[in-house]
Amino acid sequence: MSSFLGNKPVHRVGFGAMQLAGPNSFGPPADPEAAKAVLRHAVAHGVDHIDTAQFYGPDVVNDLIREALHPYPESLRLATKVGAVRDEQGAWLPSGEPADLKRQVEENLRSLQVERLDLVNLRRFERDIPDGTEPPLADQLGALGELRDEGKIDMIGISNANADTVRAAIKMAGIVAVQNAYSILNRADDAILELCREHAIAFVPYFPLGSAFGSGGPKHLAADPRVSAVANKHGITPTQVALAWLLARYERMLLIPGTGSIAHLDENLAVGALTLDAEDLALLDAVEPIPLGA
Numbered sequence: 001m002s003s004f005l006g007n008k009p010v011h012r013v014g015f016g017a018m019q020l021a022g023p024n025s026f027g028p029p030a031d032p033e034a035a036k037a038v039l040r041h042a043v044a045h046g047v048d049h050i051d052t053a054q055f056y057g058p059d060v061v062n063d064l065i066r067e068a069l070h071p072y073p074e075s076l077r078l079a080t081k082v083g084a085v086r087d088e089q090g091a092w093l094p095s096g097e098p099a100d101l102k103r104q105v106e107e108n109l110r111s112l113q114v115e116r117l118d119l120v121n122l123r124r125f126e127r128d129i130p131d132g133t134e135p136p137l138a139d140q141l142g143a144l145g146e147l148r149d150e151g152k153i154d155m156i157g158i159s160n161a162n163a164d165t166v167r168a169a170i171k172m173a174g175i176v177a178v179q180n181a182y183s184i185l186n187r188a189d190d191a192i193l194e195l196c197r198e199h200a201i202a203f204v205p206y207f208p209l210g211s212a213f214g215s216g217g218p219k220h221l222a223a224d225p226r227v228s229a230v231a232n233k234h235g236i237t238p239t240q241v242a243l244a245w246l247l248a249r250y251e252r253m254l255l256i257p258g259t260g261s262i263a264h265l266d267e268n269l270a271v272g273a274l275t276l277d278a279e280d281l282a283l284l285d286a287v288e289p290i291p292l293g294a
Contacts, residue, residue: 001013001247001272001273003202003251003252003253003254004202004252005049005077005079005118005119005155005176005177005202005254006119006154006155006176006177006202008077008118008155010048010049010077010254011046011047011048011049011272012247012253012254012255012272013047013243013247013254013255013257013268013269013271013272014047014048014049014050014051014254014255014256015039015042015047015049015050015051015256015257015258015265016050016051016206016256016257016258017039017050017051017052017056017061017064017065017258018051018052018053018056018061018258019258019259019260020035020038020039020056020060020061020064020258020260021056021057021060021061022057022060024090025056025057025061025090026057026086026090027057027060027090028057028060029060029064029260032064034260035064035068035260036064036067036068037068037262038259038260038261038262038265039064039065039068039069040068040069041262041265042265042269043069043073043076045265045266045269046269046272047269048073048075048076048077049076049077049079049254049256050065050076050077050078050079050256051079051080051081051179051204051256052065052078052079052080052081052112053080053081053082053084053108053123054080054082054104054107054108054111055081055084055085055086055092055104057086058085058086059111062080062108062111062112063111065078065112066111066112066113070112070113072114077118077119078112078114078117078118078119079117079118079119079120079121079157079177079204080108080112080117080119080120080121081120081121081122081123081159081179082096082100082101082104082105082108082120082121082122082123082144083095083096083100083101083104083122083123083124083125083140083159084096084123084125092128094125094129094132094134096122096123096124096125096134096135096140097135098135098139098140098142098143099143101122101140101143101144102143102146102147105117105120105144105147105152105153106152108120109152115151115152116151116152116153116154117152117153117154118154118155119153119154119155119156119157119176119177120144120147120153120155120156120157121156121157121158121159121177121179122140122141122144122156122157122158122159122169123159123160124158124159124160124161124165125160126160126161126162126165127160127161127162128160137165137168137169137172138168138172141156141169141172141173142172144156144173145173155175155176155177156169156173156174156175156176157175157176157177157178157179157202157204158175158177158178158179159178159179159180159206160179160180160181161178161180161192163191163192163195166178166192166195166196167195170195170199170201175201176201176202177201177202177203177204177254178192178195178196178201178202178203178204179204179205179206180192180203180205180206181205181206181207182203182205182206182207182208182246183205183207183208183209183210183216183242183246184210184221184227184242184245184246184284184287184289185209185210185216185220185221185242185287185289185290186207186210186216186289186290187289188289193249193250196250196252197250197252200252201252202252202253202254203250203252203253203254204253204254204255204256205246205253205255206256208242208243208246208255208256208257209221209239209242209243209257210242210290216290218238218239220290221238221239221241221242222238224238224287226283226284226286226287227241227242227284227287229283230276230280230283230284233280234274234276234280236270236274237267239267239268240267240268240270240271240274241276241284243255243257243268243271244271244274244275244276245276245281245284247271247272247274248276248281255268255271
């Protein structure tokens, strides 16, 4: 099952590398060789789109990707994010001044050992700190656009953004992807999904199984009778149902589920071959969403 990231064909189920670091994506993994084995298995089984960031770890996940996969297959697309840093306790902090963004792009280039990044997502903090002051979007996208002109970035996307920001980024920078929280349990960004559809750009949901905190996630999915009914009908897991529902929403929906387990990775990759029928989708559309983080 294929789609497009910008004008680049990719399989619709990719891999999110965030979980390869330590807990809360902070520090090194307990078993770096196992993490690298997951990456190699992913690429060997068709993954051609890996999502990463220098601030995963920080300075951990990109190194694992390079050590496991470099030199990279020609078809492999590496997507990263800029606009954040981690403090000594692992908190996520804004770092979005134009000079910061350029420095972070250079760090990603060095750690991944590439001359050009396929996709760089600008990580915004407007949803985390609604009353905070971020650098002007035009300045941020201008800095990334300069690097695109220099050949250091191929494509630009945006992450954790409101609809007005997405609209502006489409106009200012011709972004090719939006990476926001979205799942069968959290459909608050339906309007942004429609905006992506209108402009034929990729929608790449994080937290694709619901919030990573509180009552969301696999346990909540398994407890929902509608999800369980569809899972039992097809002989699949509730997690696979939730991912298949996402793929059915939009032809340019690209999934980047993450895991440190090869068995779980195979389960995620199998979703690309699943097809939910109209009856399934009607039942799943009635699943009651829960607030992110509830």
